[in-house]
Amino acid sequence: MPRLILPNYTIIKDSREQKGWTFDAHVSDHRPPRCEGMVTGTLKTGDYSLVGYTDILVIERKANFSELWGNYSSKKRPAFEKEMERMSEIKYSYIIILDYIFACTFLRP
Numbered sequence: 001m002p003r004l005i006l007p008n009y010t011i012i013k014d015s016r017e018q019k020g021w022t023f024d025a026h027v028s029d030h031r032p033p034r035c036e037g038m039v040t041g042t043l044k045t046g047d048y049s050l051v052g053y054t055d056i057l058v059i060e061r062k063a064n065f066s067e068l069w070g071n072y073s074s075k076k077r078p079a080f081e082k083e084m085e086r087m088s089e090i091k092y093s094y095i096i097i098l099d100y101i102f103a104c105t106f107l108r109p
Helices: 065-072 077-088
Strands: 009-014 035-041 048-050 057-062 092-097 105-107
Touching: 057 065, 057 077, 065 077, 065 092, 077 092
Parallel strands: 009 035, 057 092
Antiparallel strands: 009 048, 048 057, 092 105
């Protein structure tokens, strides 16, 4: 069976994402797929996606559990619930919670 070669990709970081991650382009001698870097743009849902795949892939990043609980217990809750509704309609949607207790936690809305 022939090996599937995936296309190179560019990561989109939402312009409203305050801190977060940065992604640099991979060195050209790596095998495909290669990250071609990161652009900043406005995403309807989430903090990160891939150019050309925003309709099927979204990542919502939370710095810690306090940030997540803050979204539930404050004035931000209605907006957060709407975002979770939009994420539930996207095939590959993830919430990634970074915290000092847990290296990384993946939740599926």
